[in-house]
Amino acid sequence: MPVIRDELMQVRASDDIVRVRQMVRALAVELGFGLVDQTKIVTAASELARNTLDYGLGGTTLMEVLEENSRIGLRITFEDNGPGIADIDLAMTDGYTSGRGLGLGLSGAKRLSNEFTIESRVGEGTRIAITRWKGR
Amino acid sequence: MTPTGTSKIPDILTKYRADILTDWTRQQLENTAMRRGVLRESDVTEQSGEFLNAFAEAVGAGNLTDLRGEKWDAVREVLAAVSRSRAKKGFTPSETAMFVFSLKQSLLTRLRAEIGDDTDAVASEGWTVNTILDRLGLFTTEIYQKGREEVILRQQQELMELSTPVVSLWENVLALPLIGTLDSARTQVVMESLLQAIVKSGAAIAIIDITGVPTVDTLVAQHLLKTVAAARLMGADCIISGIRPQIAQTIVHLGVDLGDVITKATLADAFALALQRSGMMVASVKGRS
Amino acid sequence: MERIPILKMGRYLLVTVQVDMHDRLAMTLQDDLTNQIVEHKARAVLIDISTLEIVDSFIGRMLANIAAMSRVLDAMTVVVGMQPSVAITLVELGLSLKGVYTALNVEKGMEFLTTSLSGEDGADAGNTG
Numbered sequence: 014m015p016v017i018r019d020e021l022m023q024v025r026a027s028d029d030i031v032r033v034r035q036m037v038r039a040l041a042v043e044l045g046f047g048l049v050d051q052t053k054i055v056t057a058a059s060e061l062a063r064n065t066l067d068y069g070l071g072g073t074t075l076m077e078v079l080e081e082n083s084r085i086g087l088r089i090t091f092e093d094n095g096p097g098i099a100d101i102d103l104a105m106t107d108g109y110t111s112g113r114g115l116g117l118g119l120s121g122a123k124r125l126s127n128e129f130t131i132e133s134r135v136g137e138g139t140r141i142a143i144t145r146w147k148g149r
Numbered sequence: 150m151t152p153t154g155t156s157k158i159p160d161i162l163t164k165y166r167a168d169i170l171t172d173w174t175r176q177q178l179e180n181t182a183m184r185r186g187v188l189r190e191s192d193v194t195e196q197s198g199e200f201l202n203a204f205a206e207a208v209g210a211g212n213l214t215d216l217r218g219e220k221w222d223a224v225r226e227v228l229a230a231v232s233r234s235r236a237k238k239g240f241t242p243s244e245t246a247m248f249v250f251s252l253k254q255s256l257l258t259r260l261r262a263e264i265g266d267d268t269d270a271v272a273s274e275g276w277t278v279n280t281i282l283d284r285l286g287l288f289t290t291e292i293y294q295k296g297r298e299e300v301i302l303r304q305q306q307e308l309m310e311l312s313t314p315v316v317s318l319w320e321n322v323l324a325l326p327l328i329g330t331l332d333s334a335r336t337q338v339v340m341e342s343l344l345q346a347i348v349k350s351g352a353a354i355a356i357i358d359i360t361g362v363p364t365v366d367t368l369v370a371q372h373l374l375k376t377v378a379a380a381r382l383m384g385a386d387c388i389i390s391g392i393r394p395q396i397a398q399t400i401v402h403l404g405v406d407l408g409d410v411i412t413k414a415t416l417a418d419a420f421a422l423a424l425q426r427s428g429m430m431v432a433s434v435k436g437r438s
Numbered sequence: 439m440e441r442i443p444i445l446k447m448g449r450y451l452l453v454t455v456q457v458d459m460h461d462r463l464a465m466t467l468q469d470d471l472t473n474q475i476v477e478h479k480a481r482a483v484l485i486d487i488s489t490l491e492i493v494d495s496f497i498g499r500m501l502a503n504i505a506a507m508s509r510v511l512d513a514m515t516v517v518v519g520m521q522p523s524v525a526i527t528l529v530e531l532g533l534s535l536k537g538v539y540t541a542l543n544v545e546k547g548m549e550f551l552t553t554s555l556s557g558e559d560g561a562d563a564g565n566t567g
């Protein structure tokens with residue numbers, strides 16, 4: 014899938030979550046996403062950036078603008094070298110949390126995206142990618 | 150196919166440009182006699198001239214096989230413009246493709262006149278002309294199709310917006326009468342326009358009337374529930390009315406939990422409840438029955 | 439330290455959230471509000487989020503917490519002015535903010551509070567008379 018542009022950001026502190034939100038918003042606005050689509054992808058990014066910080070102990074966020082069959086999309090990949098997730102199915106369950114959150118981060122982010130992939134290895138880290146296509 | 154460089158086509162196009170253009174234009178006007186009035190002679194001449202220039206240049210550049218390549222960009226551009234304008238004027242796909250096909254006759258005639266003594270060359274060059282023009286003809290059809298699809302898409306969008314009017318029933322009370330089949334895309338548009346109208350009008354109660362909706366499946370039911378939940382987060386209450394018996398049965402059979410959503414059988418019942426909640430009532434005037 | 443201002447209007451507290459809140463700021467607001475409810479014997483808290491462009495699960499949880507905490511302190515919380523796009527997203531996220539009162543704008547929120555709280559005053563008046 015052709016990537017026409019990308020931006021990499023660090024997620025090390027709570028302020029970085031705000032920065033990720035603002036960057037995703039700016040990209041979504043630039044790509045001409047509708048207001049609801051913008052809000053959905055920004056919210057999903059906010060959830061996952063917080064997960065990267067809280068559970069992954071910090072990591073990176075990669076934002077990529079995709080173009081495929083004349084449609085435009087925004088893919089955001091969150092990567093950390095944290096403890097990893099032992100049971101992904103359980104982690105994806107609404108309401109389940111190993112921390113002090115509401116347990117809506119992963120499942121909610123998935124519902125707010127058009128595509129969602131998660132890979133994790135215990136002791137090595139976690140990589141989650143979400144994509145939202147324009148106007149769907 | 151004739152090896153690049155030895156083809157006589159570029160020479161012929163340059164040498165007989167004026168003659169070919171005249172022949173071709175006349176041919177087109179004959180073919181589209183029915184369309185006279187829609188298609189002006191000056192337009193046809195201009196479009197044909199533009200095409201011939203681009204075509205001569207592309208052929209001259211040597212590559213006679215890769216019509217998708219950049220050497221043919223200008224040709225495809227001219228063709229796309231012609232196809233779009235003809236699609237808009239109501240031409241059929243074949244009439245549109247005839248623009249290119251009708252060039253064959255005059256081009257082949259010149260070719261034969263020029264190198265008629267060499268039958269092998271005529272056959273081979275003729276084949277080249279045929280192949281190129283056939284492919285360009287198909288290209289116009291593709292563009293024509295795309296243009297039509299764009300029109301359909303735009304109409305669908307307009308229809309979607311038209312078909313979801315949010316009306317004000319009373320101060321503080323909005324109604325959204327849904328008519329027709331609800332699919333996911335349409336429900337999303339409906340949901341957003343209702344919520345926007347709530348913010349704009351400040352109405353605290355919205356009635357979603359589904360009398361005109363033939364069927365409700367799980368997905369549609371879920372969309373309705375989400376709309377109600379979103380409205381509540383904004384500070385407005387929704388009432389769903391017009392639930393016909395079959396739909397009530399479906400909802401129960403599907404196991405959809407309407408939760409604490411208020412439902413009423415008719416829009417009138419819902420309106421009465423909305424008025425009551427706003428602290429108003431409807432009373433009959435004495436002396437009339 | 440950065441803070442979100444809390445306005446006192448009679449026995450109501452009014453908060454207008456106008457910035458993209460980072461998590462620490464949200465936690466500070468939660469602390470400040472509970473302190474001020476007690477300090478001013480406030481009957482209600484109005485939180486205006488009409489300029490907020492997103493509410494994620496963290497801010498959503500903060501709103502629910504403020505509502506629950508103020509309830510314990512015998513005050514009502516009304517969240518007003520949530521934008522449609524935010525509401526749609528929050529529903530998709532799976533958050534319904536159960537137990538939080540909502541209103542379309544500050545004016546409607548005030549109306550709602552006045553109606554809800556006048557019932558109590560009326561009961562008091564009945565007892566004395």
